[in-house]
Amino acid sequence: MSTLNLNGIIPAVIVPMRYDFSLDFAAYRRYLEWVISQGPVGLAVNVDTGEGPYLTPDERREVIQVTREVAAGRCFVVAGVGGPSTIFAAANAKAAGEAGADALLVFPTPAFINDPLDPKIMVNYHRAIADASGLPLIVFQLGPIFGGVNYPAHALAEVMRLPQIIGLKDASFDAERFAKTRDVIRAADHPITLLTGNDNFLLESFLLGATGGLLGYGAVGVGLLVEMLKAVARRDFAGAAAMQERVQGFCDYIYGQPIGDYRARCKVALVHMGLLAPELTYVRPPFLSLWEAEKEAAYQAVKKAGLLAPVKNYI
Numbered sequence: 001m002s003t004l005n006l007n008g009i010i011p012a013v014i015v016p017m018r019y020d021f022s023l024d025f026a027a028y029r030r031y032l033e034w035v036i037s038q039g040p041v042g043l044a045v046n047v048d049t050g051e052g053p054y055l056t057p058d059e060r061r062e063v064i065q066v067t068r069e070v071a072a073g074r075c076f077v078v079a080g081v082g083g084p085s086t087i088f089a090a091a092n093a094k095a096a097g098e099a100g101a102d103a104l105l106v107f108p109t110p111a112f113i114n115d116p117l118d119p120k121i122m123v124n125y126h127r128a129i130a131d132a133s134g135l136p137l138i139v140f141q142l143g144p145i146f147g148g149v150n151y152p153a154h155a156l157a158e159v160m161r162l163p164q165i166i167g168l169k170d171a172s173f174d175a176e177r178f179a180k181t182r183d184v185i186r187a188a189d190h191p192i193t194l195l196t197g198n199d200n201f202l203l204e205s206f207l208l209g210a211t212g213g214l215l216g217y218g219a220v221g222v223g224l225l226v227e228m229l230k231a232v233a234r235r236d237f238a239g240a241a242a243m244q245e246r247v248q249g250f251c252d253y254i255y256g257q258p259i260g261d262y263r264a265r266c267k268v269a270l271v272h273m274g275l276l277a278p279e280l281t282y283v284r285p286p287f288l289s290l291w292e293a294e295k296e297a298a299y300q301a302v303k304k305a306g307l308l309a310p311v312k313n314y315i
Contacts, residue, residue, distance in 0.1 A: 122155050
């Protein structure tokens with residue numbers, strides 16, 4: 001089982017989408033080049049930010065293939081996979097591996113809501129995905145606000161015993177739970193990287209022990225996140241704290257209420273950053289596209305973050 005160094009920022013990237021909800025891969029390639037230029041260690045595709053659960057199998061495969069081609073070894077590719085059934089998840093994982101993913105982010109399945117949760121359910125699910133794909137896995141603790149599950153410590157500890165597990169993304173959006181999850185990881189029998197997915201407390205999660213981040217906010221704020229994490233790693237805590245208002249402030253706009261609209265806000269923000277055309281800001285239903293509703297608020301947020309494109313290139 002090959003492994004990857006997950007220490008660093010792994011942005012969950014968006015996919016440009018036309019009015020008919022088809023993907024624009026030419027625009028996607030240009031966007032990826034910008035993301036990679038900001039210094040991430042990897043790219044996460046087919047996750048919530050990239051609308052992976054709403055794409056067809058053929059679209060998910062092409063997204064992986066194009067991402068790998070553009071990355072060209074400069075950073076690795078993590079693909080989101082999941083159920084609802086173990087058979088479906090294993091097939092999805094096999095397809096992701098064949099398309100060129102380097103690792104998989106394993107979405108929780110509704111079976112994990114079982115209370116109390118028998119650890120065998122989680123362990124067997126992750127083992128089947130690893131066996132089907134032959135790839136290293138990142139466990140995904142996704143808060144209920146996003147339709148996920150916060151894992152009981154005893155079940156999480158059992159999953160951590162699988163040698164294919166190389167990381168855990170905590171997106172519980174709960175600092176206390178994050179710290180408890182960190183302690184479970186530290187007790188594991190092999191090295192596992194703690195990745196924050198907590199866009200609501202970015203700096204705090206780095207200070208609490210995350211050595212990397214797999215973040216939807218990375219779709220627009222990747223460079224800011226890379227700079228902040230580097231400051232923490234070199235123990236320049238004053239420098240990291242000085243970035244807090246700028247970094248978290250922009251993120252708080254992206255993850256405003258209702259929180260499920262963050263994907264659409266990312267796309268609107270990218271227009272003002274000079275990276276996307278307004279006609280490519282659609283998101284796949286049932287979510288709503290928000291160019292008209294959000295363009296002014298996004299402009300102000302991007303401007304405050306210091307990321308405004310020099311020239312206003314839309315009408």
